[in-house]
Structure formats: C-alpha cells, structure tokens
Amino acid sequence: MxxxxxxxxxxxxxxxxxxxxxxxxxxxxxxxxxxxxxxxxxxxxxxxxxxAYAGPGGALHARLSRVAETLTELESSTTHATDGATAFVADTRPRLADLAVAVRAAEQMPTARRRTAYKAIGHELDRIEIDLLTHLGVATG
CATH class of the missing domain: 1.20.5 (Single alpha-helices involved in coiled-coils or other helix-helix interfaces)
Structure with missing residues (x-):
C-alpha cells in the first residue's frame, strides 16, 4: 500500500x-x-x-427473590394453604433472609471462597425449592 x-x-x-x-x-x-x-x-x-440483580451474587439474589414471591403465593393460596404449608412458610422466610445476608457477605470474599460459599447457598436453595414444590403438589422425582 x-x-x-x-x-x-x-x-x-x-x-x-x-x-x-x-x-x-x-x-x-x-x-x-x-x-x-x-x-x-x-x-x-x-x-x-x-x-437489581447485577454483580457476582445476582443470580442467587434473583433465585431468593423468586422463592420469596412463591412463598407469598403459597401462603395466600386457598388450594395449598395447609397447616404444614403455613409452618413451612414461617420457617423458610427467616432462612431466606439469612441466605440473602450470606450472599451479600460472600460478595466481599476472595474468588475461591466466594465460589464455595455460593455453591453452598445454591445447594440450600435447591433444598428449599424442592420442599416448596412438594408443598405445591409437584412431584420432584
């Protein structure tokens, strides 16, 4: 050229x-x-x-939010509102608040520790979601 x-x-x-x-x-x-x-x-x-769900813990915060919304729907549902479901909602709400605090705390950790913490929080959310689906009458296999 x-x-x-x-x-x-x-x-x-x-x-x-x-x-x-x-x-x-x-x-x-x-x-x-x-x-x-x-x-x-x-x-x-x-x-x-x-x-609202940006950052390293955004996906977990989104999951926590969706589970909290579903708990509210379960609580107000006339079809699924049993004594067991009401007790489950009462027991799970404080646990979700604790998990949200854990996600925010893990955001300040070094990457390796943050990944480990997020994995543990994810497993706990998996268990809560399975219990929630059970109370909603959905077979989780």
Missing part, C-alpha cells in the same frame, strides 16, 4: 464514517438489548429488573 492509497482510504473513511455511525450505534444498542434479554431470561426475571 502506498502513501497515496492510504491517504485516499483515510479520506473515504472520514467521509463515510459519519454516515455509518448511527447504524453502528443502533446495531450496538440492539445487540446489548438482546444480550440483556437473554441474561434476564436465564435469571428468570424481567429485563427491566436486571440492574
């Missing part, structure tokens, strides 16, 4: 760049929107709630 060809390419680039910039920005915005929608779907939340 000669100097003359390089100057010509730079000239064409400076003339074309302002014309293509809005399309590039629109494409970048669309890509970011699709990425956010995919991440929100993976977490099981709406895309507008994604900012």
């Amino acid at each position: 000669t100097g003359k060809q390089a100057k010509r390419m730079i000239g064409v680039g400076t003339a074309v760049a302002p014309l293509l910039a809005p399309y590039a920005l629109a494409a970048a915005g669309a890509a970011r929107g699709a990425w956010d929608a995919r991440k929100a779907a993976r977490l099981g939340i709406a895309a507008d709630q994604l900012g």
Whole structure:
C-alpha cells in the first residue's frame, strides 16, 4: 500500500464514517438489548429488573427473590394453604433472609471462597425449592 492509497482510504473513511455511525450505534444498542434479554431470561426475571440483580451474587439474589414471591403465593393460596404449608412458610422466610445476608457477605470474599460459599447457598436453595414444590403438589422425582 502506498502513501497515496492510504491517504485516499483515510479520506473515504472520514467521509463515510459519519454516515455509518448511527447504524453502528443502533446495531450496538440492539445487540446489548438482546444480550440483556437473554441474561434476564436465564435469571428468570424481567429485563427491566436486571440492574437489581447485577454483580457476582445476582443470580442467587434473583433465585431468593423468586422463592420469596412463591412463598407469598403459597401462603395466600386457598388450594395449598395447609397447616404444614403455613409452618413451612414461617420457617423458610427467616432462612431466606439469612441466605440473602450470606450472599451479600460472600460478595466481599476472595474468588475461591466466594465460589464455595455460593455453591453452598445454591445447594440450600435447591433444598428449599424442592420442599416448596412438594408443598405445591409437584412431584420432584
């Protein structure tokens, strides 16, 4: 490539760049929107709630939130509101609060310890979710 060809390419680039910039920005915005929608779907939340569940513990906070919402639905349900379900809700709410505190505390830990803590919290949430599904009448196998 000669100097003359390089100057010509730079000239064409400076003339074309302002014309293509809005399309590039629109494409970048669309890509970011699709990425956010995919991440929100993976977490099981709406895309507008994604900012509330950001950070290393975001996925666990989202799970905790969804379990708390389901506990409220179980408590207010006329079909599944048994004495056992009411006791389960009363016992589980403080446990969810403790797990939320544990997630926030683990966010300050070094990476290896944080992963271990998150794994333990995830296993505890798995157990709570299985019990919740049992009270909702869903066979978990």
